[in-house]
Amino acid sequence: MYARRRRRYFALMAVCLVLFVSAWAFVRLWSVPAAIGMCVVAMVIPPVAAIVGNRREPDDRWWDEPPKEESEPPPERPGQRHGDGRRRR
Template sequence: MERRKRIYLIMMGTCLTLYVLSWTVVRFWSSTAAIVMAIVASIIPPVAVILANRPD
């Protein structure tokens, strides 16, 4: 159970970091890259929930 929590928190931290970086830093250089980062960040939460709730 502890491993699942750690994986979930790492994935959600990555998601949050991607969102923040995409719209505060990356958008000044490439709006396309910022949009791709945001799309990838929006895919991470459902995957994190699926991995955290999978049966043993």
């Protein structure tokens, strides 16, 4: 549920930080292309983490509202503007 998604999100973001910091702290001393590759991978992780963190799981109850029975339009108020900007008289 929520805690599981949050754990996954923070785990991915921790991996992102470890990749980025280690790339420029010590990997660049041995191989600059490897450090750049690690940064590219770290750059892709935050959007993936956001998607994973917000993904709906089968046991979640997001947006599970029952369908509304042919709802009536909202009551009109005096002086209410229509979509074209005219006032109804």
